[in-house]
Amino acid sequence: MKEYDHTKIEKKWQKEWDTTEIYKTDSATTKKKFYVLDMFPYPSGAGLHVGHPRGYIGSDVYARMKRMAGYNVLHPMGYDAFGLPAEQYAIEHKIHPSNAVAINVATFEKQLSMIGLSYDWSRKVNTTDPAYYKWTQWIFLEIYNSWYDKSASANKARPISELIEIFIKNGNANIDAVCDINFNIVFTASEWVSYTEVEKESILMKYRLAYEGYALVNWCPNLGTVLANDEIVDDKDGNPVSERGGHPVEKVQMRQWFMRITAYSDRLIDGLENIEWSTHIKEIQRNWIGKSEGSEISFNIRVVKKFSSGPRTREDEELDHEENIFNNSTSIKIFTTRADTIFGATYMVLAPEHTLVEELSNRIDNLPEVKAYILSLKNKSEADRTKNDKRDREFATKFNLPIVDKPLVDAKEITEKVGGKIVTKYKMRDAIFARQRYWGEPIPLKHNADGTITALEEKDLPLELPNVDSYEPIGTGESPLGSVPSWVKEGYETNTMPGWAGSSWYFLRYMDPNNNNAFASEEALEYWKDVDMYVGGQEHATGHLLYSRFWHKFLYDRGHVPTDEPFKVLRNQGLIIASDGRKMSKRWGNVVNPDEIVKTYGADTLRVYEMFMGPFDQAVAWNTQSIIGSRRFLEKVWKGSSYALQNKTQQTPEDLEKELHKTIKKVSEDIETMSFNTAISSMMMLSNQIEKYKIISISDYKLYLQILAPFAPHIAEELWNLLNGDENGPSLHISGWPIFDEKKIIDDTIIVVVQVNGKVRTQLSVESTISEEQIKELALKDKVVLGWIDGKEVKKIIYVKGRLVSIVV
């Protein structure tokens, strides 16, 4: 038999599969569907390291098994290519970002295709393609033109036109809608009609699910640009500075677009019940949304003026009068989840941005200190600040405030007694949906001279990104689009969409990637419905995975998709870290390149190794030394085929046949639960057995190749064809999934362990049909057992069927 030449075999079959299109998704919809999806990558310039394909290989194994089992499998791949890294790359290399993307995609695709992944490449999507982002813009407009009806009968998004109708008929007094928390204007129908267009627009903006507002951003005056959090580092003194240049960074308010994701808080929590995701990710999302019930209580305040010694002056009297008015009209509203401990409250701390701090500034003794403190906080991140005030007791101790032991009362009772109310709060905030950058989807809105906003119509989409001379920020905080005269003249929005826009719905586009009339046809959506198996990193728990659910629920509300949740099952692959225990990174010089591994050991070995090295969802350290084990295993498989070929009429020994069918069962179950490491381990054992017997029938070896196929598709296909000889059958990968024979895995004899007082003392080899009575009797008569019982009275005897007998004396 020839040597196992992985390079030759892998090239040969990749070409063949490409030509025969065996991985192409069936367009006929009579078969049962199965949608296996990878989180599509951001094609960075650095290329892949061996950690990247782990998830892709896992989902590929799963998809291949489903395909062989007869499902119509949708297993696509695409690119999420808008965003900062491509823009930076373009600035550095002085090329257009779209060229940078094209280069990176090519590198990426070359590396991916080497691994033998069974994608249907004809369905590839790219978020930066105008034909794609036309529909990202379309979805944005749907969201912009919607409001959230919170009433129990609806509890969903509805068109903004329906809200306007309600305003015209009844004003806004009786609607239960999600709107801006600070918006408290109530108007009648006739008042609404009397408003100007600008007034109407500004009211509607309080209700829209995509709305304009202001938010704190990281502003770097020296660079004249807004920075993302990961572009900011701390300097020696702990102050935030830009990573590039080390210039000071401050927080400033800036105009932004937002998505009213908070309207969906409850549904995003409740929906977790019905999807099969890891409890870990669900927990992260729940924490992120942060629903909590608590009490809202107002504290009246009293400003105490320190009078100067000596007789009271008229000035003092005036001040006193002012204070009385102030004290009677001002209160501080607080939120607490522990109203039962309210008697323990001995002090109150105001947030530095609280308006009272400013209002009462003339009463503050140490005003300069306070001001300095506020200033120092201004540039700290939200997390840095909130960490402190939780430790109330420590705070009190630090500043010498009294601590009162807290009497127990009922939280609800006390809240009502003091005139507060029980409220539900959420930690989650609305999502900022704008970047002051060039390389993103243009937001399809126009600002008119009169202050109103016009949404583009579908026929005018896509609103394409104009070419610009420079992608550098223009120094005003606006995106480079603000320096394009034609763009500004038309009044187009200069903010672009954030990176998560295009990735929030891409899985729908794969269903019908070339449709020009809709993001996907109704038929395609009705057939594919949702993702059956989604594989990706858990680092997207509070980003992509939350935004996608939000958009999907919105699309569902508006009747655009047939399901309420996009991803039925989610599995997260663990990180592959470098052998030195650190993340693989150029910075540490510990990157292992998959190209090298494929060249030396072959793609099949890489695939087997990555699936074998540990549990799929667990982080594991790369160890190049260990790869040889996976390579040896495949060589054993290679050699094993010669035992099948040596005599075409030979039968498989009965015991080996039993092993084979047990392995088929085990591998089938393990792929289903993504326990790839134990699936491979059981196949290794089978190969070891075949090596021992050195006889197996061709048909049995073919069964083995079928279960190996998802893991090592190239070598399996090569041997499959070798064993088929002149027969010209279908590719192994569409040859069906073997079903184990129930009768063939029954053991005639079993080993039963005997324990005396909880310790294993001996084993009995018995017929599997033995009764409980018989085995107990056998155990009690056993010589070894008798020695341990030593004439003592047997108090108890327990039999666990087919496993052990436990004797207590």
Added chain:
RNA sequence: GCCCGAGUGGCGGAACUGGUAUACGCGCACGACUUAAAAUCGUGUCUCGCAAGGGAUGUGGGUUCGAUUCCCACCUCGGGCACCA
């Protein structure tokens, strides 16, 4: 701090629903083949002990005939904690 998750040989890890702890692989040791080496094949490989047997799944308790698995406390590590792809 709060909320999750995890700690098993020299290393990666296995163990069904509470039922023989250490499967499978790497490494290592010895042997076979070879002039030799590599590759391959075989044997061994938690620990103490000559053996009989004892002890080990982060630490200390508990429940049970029986605990890696369940409960309590602690230690260590990893992740999440308001926008970051």
